[in-house]
Amino acid sequence: QQPVQSPQAVILREGEDAVINCSSSKALYSVHWYRQKHGEAPVFLMILLKGGEQKGHDKISASFNEKKQQSSLYLTASQLSYSGTYFCGTEEDNYGQNFVFGPGTRLSVLP
Amino acid sequence: DAGVTQSPTHLIKTRGQQVTLRCSPKSGHDTVSWYQQALGQGPQFIFQYYEEEERQRGNFPDRFSGHQFPNYSSELNVNALLLGDSALYLCASSLGGGLTDTQYFGPGTRLTVL
Numbered sequence: 001q002q003p004v005q006s007p008q009a010v011i012l013r014e015g016e017d018a019v020i021n022c023s024s025s026k027a028l029y030s031v032h033w034y035r036q037k038h039g040e041a042p043v044f045l046m047i048l049l050k051g052g053e054q055k056g057h058d059k060i061s062a063s064f065n066e067k068k069q070q071s072s073l074y075l076t077a078s079q080l081s082y083s084g085t086y087f088c089g090t091e092e093d094n095y096g097q098n099f100v101f102g103p104g105t106r107l108s109v110l111p
Numbered sequence: 112d113a114g115v116t117q118s119p120t121h122l123i124k125t126r127g128q129q130v131t132l133r134c135s136p137k138s139g140h141d142t143v144s145w146y147q148q149a150l151g152q153g154p155q156f157i158f159q160y161y162e163e164e165e166r167q168r169g170n171f172p173d174r175f176s177g178h179q180f181p182n183y184s185s186e187l188n189v190n191a192l193l194l195g196d197s198a199l200y201l202c203a204s205s206l207g208g209g210l211t212d213t214q215y216f217g218p219g220t221r222l223t224v225l
Binding site: 101 | 146153154157215
């Protein structure tokens with residue numbers, strides 16, 4: 001079942017913060033985050049496994065709330081290079097069955 | 112260090128035809144996953160190959176099949192093409208099977224079915 005992402009789109013000024021949410025109605029084993037720029041392949045950001053861990057990657061971090069089956073991606077002090085579409089992918093068990101990407105959140109960072 | 116490569120970059124076929132897409136994984140990787148990405152949507156998982164076997168499969172019909180060779184490269188075959196098969200086909204490589212490792216995506220093959 002495809003996860004739900006919110007918001008669908010967001011426009012920021014350089015230096016502003018953003019939060020992108022990903023939620024599922026199913027119990028999740030892992031949540032994957034990717035960024036895709038227009039005309040390019042998706043690029044891996046991070047994977048979070050169940051256990052409620054939080055990961056960081058430069059000024060981009062994410063959390064996974066196992067009880068709520070929800071993950072949030074935090075972009076701090078956004079840069080122009082952060083523009084793109086962010087996809088979360090969810091895995092319902094550790095055998096990769098039902099691995100599904102969300103519809104994406106389009107992020108535009110303006111100067 | 113070569114990244115993931117895919118061929119061809121673009122392909123035009125007509126309904127009912129068959130197509131074969133190719134993927135070479137990143138050096139050192141042994142696992143290849145295939146995805147279909149329709150315009151404006153997220154990638155949809157087709158299947159994954161590890162140790163020359165299909166290990167996991169998404170919700171795609173049997174018209175979609177694949178193969179992995181001893182050198183870890185992979186092919187995606189689609190038979191009896193439908194208009195709805197038009198999409199960007201991405202392959203991603205990783206290490207050790209499963210999906211809980213970093214996946215590196217190739218540039219994709221744009222398939223247009225007329």
